[in-house]
Amino acid sequence: MEKISRxxxxxxxxxxxxxxxxxxxxxxxxxxxxxxxxxxxxVNNASDYYTRMGFGYQDPETKDPIITNSILQGGIVSVYxxxxxxxxxxxxxxxxxxxxxxxxxxxxxxxILGATLQCSSQNHTWMICARLINGFGTGILxxxxxxxxxETAEHTSRxxxxxxxxxxxxxxxxxxxxxxYGCSFYKGGDSDFVWRFPIAxxxxxxxxxxxxxWFFPESPRWLCKVGREDESRYVLERLREDGTQSTGxxxxxFQDIRNIVELERKNAKSQNYLYMLFGYxxxxxxxxxxxxxxxWLQIMQEWIGIAGVTIYSPTIFRIAGLTSDTVGxxxxxxxxxxxxxxxxxxxxxxxxxxxxxxxxxxxxxxxCLFLAGGxxxxxxxxxxxxxISRAQNFGGxxxxxxxxxxxxxxxxxxxxxxxxxxxxxPLEVRARGNAWGVVGWSIGNGWLTLLxxxxxxxxxxxxxxxxxxxxxxxxxxxxxxxxxxNQRTLEEMNLLFAADSIWVWDGKRxxxxxxxxxxxxxxxxxxxxxxxxxxxxTAGRLSLDVYPEGSGEKGPLSTHH
Numbered sequence: 001m002e003k004i005s006r007x008x009x010x011x012x013x014x015x016x017x018x019x020x021x022x023x024x025x026x027x028x029x030x031x032x033x034x035x036x037x038x039x040x041x042x043v044n045n046a047s048d049y050y051t052r053m054g055f056g057y058q059d060p061e062t063k064d065p066i067i068t069n070s071i072l073q074g075g076i077v078s079v080y081x082x083x084x085x086x087x088x089x090x091x092x093x094x095x096x097x098x099x100x101x102x103x104x105x106x107x108x109x110x111x112i113l114g115a116t117l118q119c120s121s122q123n124h125t126w127m128i129c130a131r132l133i134n135g136f137g138t139g140i141l142x143x144x145x146x147x148x149x150x151e152t153a154e155h156t157s158r159x160x161x162x163x164x165x166x167x168x169x170x171x172x173x174x175x176x177x178x179x180x181y182g183c184s185f186y187k188g189g190d191s192d193f194v195w196r197f198p199i200a201x202x203x204x205x206x207x208x209x210x211x212x213x214w215f216f217p218e219s220p221r222w223l224c225k226v227g228r229e230d231e232s233r234y235v236l237e238r239l240r241e242d243g244t245q246s247t248g249x250x251x252x253x254f255q256d257i258r259n260i261v262e263l264e265r266k267n268a269k270s271q272n273y274l275y276m277l278f279g280y281x282x283x284x285x286x287x288x289x290x291x292x293x294x295x296w297l298q299i300m301q302e303w304i305g306i307a308g309v310t311i312y313s314p315t316i317f318r319i320a321g322l323t324s325d326t327v328g329x330x331x332x333x334x335x336x337x338x339x340x341x342x343x344x345x346x347x348x349x350x351x352x353x354x355x356x357x358x359x360x361x362x363x364x365x366x367x368c369l370f371l372a373g374g375x376x377x378x379x380x381x382x383x384x385x386x387x388i389s390r391a392q393n394f395g396g397x398x399x400x401x402x403x404x405x406x407x408x409x410x411x412x413x414x415x416x417x418x419x420x421x422x423x424x425x426p427l428e429v430r431a432r433g434n435a436w437g438v439v440g441w442s443i444g445n446g447w448l449t450l451l452x453x454x455x456x457x458x459x460x461x462x463x464x465x466x467x468x469x470x471x472x473x474x475x476x477x478x479x480x481x482x483x484x485x486n487q488r489t490l491e492e493m494n495l496l497f498a499a500d501s502i503w504v505w506d507g508k509r510x511x512x513x514x515x516x517x518x519x520x521x522x523x524x525x526x527x528x529x530x531x532x533x534x535x536x537x538t539a540g541r542l543s544l545d546v547y548p549e550g551s552g553e554k555g556p557l558s559t560h561h
Contacts, residue, residue, distance in 0.1 A: 003231055010217040010238050018217075018239055019153060023161045025209070025216055026149040027168040029104065029141045032111065032205045034172025036138055039198055040077050041331065042180025045314055046195040053124040064318075070453035072124060079128050081446030083114075083135020084142065085439050089273060091140030092435025099226075100148040100219045100431070103140060108210035110137030112203055119200040137206075139442065143435040146422035151219040151430070152239060155489040159349035162419045167342040170410055174335035181328045221427050221490070224257045232257070253489075257427070260491045264428040271429050276436065285426050286497045291436045293482060294421035298440030300474050301417040304362065305369055305467030306409050307448045308456075309402060319376045319461050320398035334403055341410035353486035354416050358478045361412025365405050366471030372401035373464035380461065398461075417441070423485045424493045483507050 004010060013021055043049050045065055050056040053076065055069040067073055087110070095103040114134025121127040146162065153161045179201060183194045220239070223232035233254050240250040264285065275281055279288020309316065314327045322330060349357055375398035382391035417437070425433025455463045483496050483504050492515075499510035 003228070004217070004234070005215070007215055008217060009215055010235055014238050015240065015242050019161065022152050022216060023149060023165060025104075025213055026145050027165040028205055028209050029107075029145045030165045031168040031172040031175075032202055032209070033138055033142060034169035035176045035202050035205070036111075036115075036134065036172075038173030038176035038335070039180070039202070041314065042177060042184070042198065042328075043195045044073065044077070045328075046180075046184070047190055048192045049195040052122070052192070053127060055124070067453065067457075070457055071450075074450040074453040076124060076127055076131060078446040078450040080131040080135035080138075081442040081449065083132040083137075084139035085135075085442035085446070087136035087139020088143040088435040088438030088442065089139075089432075090136070091143035092432035092438075093273075094140070095144040095147065095431030095435075096222075096429065099222055100144050100151075101213055101216065103144040103431070104148070104213045105210055107137050107140030107144065108206045108213070110134075110140060111206045112210070113137070115199060115203045115206065119196045135442075139438055142418075142438045142441070144431055146418050147431050147434045148219055150419070150422040150490065151221045152217075154240070156487060157350060158423070159354070159415070159419060159486065160346055162422070163342065163345040163349050163415045166415045166418065167339065167346065170335070170339045170342050170414065174332070174339045177332040177335045181332050184328060220254070221257055221430075224254070225261055225427055229254075229258070256489065256491045260427055260494065263494065264426045271432070273432060273436075276429060276432060284498050284500075285494060286500075287426065287429060287433070289502060290424050290433060290497060294417075294424070294433070294437035295440035295443070296477070297417045297420060297482070298437050299444035300470060300477065301413055301441065302444030302448050303467065303470040304365055304409075304413060304474060305405065305464070305470070306413070307445050308452050308463065308467060309406055309409075316372075316376075316402055316464075317399060319456075320372075320379055320395040320402075322395060322399065330399065334406055337403055338406040338410045341407035342414060344411035345415050348411070349415060349419075350486060353484050354420060355478055355482060355484050357412050357416055358482075359475060361408055362471045362474045362478075364408040365413070366468045368401045368405035368408065369464045369468035369471065372398045372405065373461045373468065375401065376461035376464070420482075420485060423490060424497065426494060427490070430490075480504060483511075 009021055010018065047058040047063075047065070050065055050067070050073070051058070053072070055072040055076075056065050056067040058064070059066050087107070091103055091107060094106065111134060114130055114132075114137050117130030118127065118134055121130055145165075149162055149165060150158055176198060180194070180198045183197055186193055217235045217238070218231070220232040220235040223229070223235065233250070236250040236254050240253065241247065271282060271287060276287045276291050279286060279291075282288060314331055317327045317330055345357065375394045379391045379395035379398060382388075382394060421434045421437030422430070452463075455466070459466075480503060485493065485496070488496065495514045496507060496511050498514060499507040501507065501510075
């Protein structure tokens with residue numbers, strides 16, 4: 001292909017090897033995201049940092065941090081999420097217009113700039129501005145990387161590949177914890193190196209990401225959308241065929257993509273962010289409903305407790321009765337078990353689906369947090385009564401519940417809220433749609449990290465009960481409103497959301513009607529690929545039209561022969 005650089009790995013790798021290579025690059029970005037998110041837990045406990053930033057001082061006897069301005073502490077953390085919100089919206093627009101690869105490179109540049117400013121900060125004003133810029137870069141990457149990964153993966157293994165990427169996400173959190181833990185011993189923990197070096201370390205993966213992403217293929221779906229069909233066909237052929245004998249699978253998928261591009265352009269006028277939010281002029285694509293679903297899924301991902309546990313785990317462990325000497329390594333150990341737990345999702349997500357993954361996660365997480373709160377209270381009361389042995393026993397139980405909570409989250413709720421937005425939106429606005437998911441994540445995280453210091457200060461262990469209650473709320477929310485996207489192609493999602501009703505069962509009923517009666521060709525790309533020669537015939541006959549607005553027609557999508 002003349003338009004694709006001869007240095008691009010797409011010319012050298014095929015099928016699974018090419019998919020693995022693409023996901024390694026995506027995982028590098030997700031690793032940076034995890035590292036960047038986990039870094040503040042240790043930074044907040046560095047004496048030079050909280051003294052320099054002006055929100056606390058070190059107790060001369062116990063060496064514990066004494067926080068004098070929890071609003072400023074939480075504000076420095078949460079302003080990062082304002083940056084991710086703005087960055088996501090910018091990255092979504094840029095990604096749909098200029099492609100996935102250029103957007104990843106742009107996000108890496110902004111991330112490098114933000115990290116450089118953060119590690120050189122001299123006061124809280126400097127740090128706030130630096131975290132805003134760093135968040136902007138992260139938001140760009142979070143808006144586009146999951147989209148690039150899902151658009152290259154096959155529908156049967158899409159969840160597995162994204163789950164593997166998020167194993168690297170939590171590995172990034174673990175690296176941040178242990179790097180900071182090691183640095184905390186440097187010069188007795190009083191040097192600015194303790195917090196500056198861990199922040200600077202994130203520049204390394206960003207430099208590697210910026211350097212190598214140019215040698216990877218653009219999304220075949222984006223290429224088709226912008227009219228570069230020959231390139232799209234070629235990339236799909238390299239992703240789906242082994243080069244020995246054509247199965248027709250790549251051509252079948254290409255025809256479905258081209259048909260869905262035509263469908264979306266016929267039935268929805270150009271969608272800006274405001275139009276998407278309210279579903280204005282989206283016709284039967286119902287983009288407004290999809291936007292609300294991904295925003296609230298991401299908000300609830302944070303409010304079920306992971307944001308508080310990740311960033312303020314040292315506080316939780318102190319509530320449970322652990323001393324300052326043990327808090328650091330116990331928090332780091334928690335990140336290791338957290339990382340290993342994400343491997344569960346790799347093997348289950350494409351088997352049991354997105355909905356059941358969220359169900360069992362919410363149940364176990366809610367129970368763990370209720371128990372962690374109760375055991376922490378008993379431990380605190382025992383300490384007040386000088387019953388040290390009792391306090392340690394119940395404190396250990398509370399710590400065990402926090403460990404079980406993070407392991408369950410890693411196996412369930414970690415991946416789905418990031419995968420789902422990258423799956424369900426129409427191709428025409430997929431990057432912008434995924435950006436709305438990052439907006440929800442930014443709102444949930446920013447809101448929570450700003451409130452977390454205040455909540456723990458005012459409510460102590462009762463904060464965990466709030467998180468537990470949020471887990472309970474998510475169960476009916478997912479059951480009633482979130483349709484299953486597992487084992488469906490990205491092109492099928494428009495059929496899944498074609499019903500006017502918001503309820504899952506109505507959408508499922510309408511989906512079956514569309515598939516069985518009206519559009520069997522659209523949802524059988526893999527099957528057509530197996531039949532080889534049929535591909536061109538069926539694809540050539542397919543023309544998609546959603547019943548037009550104002551037509552009064554109640555029927556579904558139709559085919560014309």
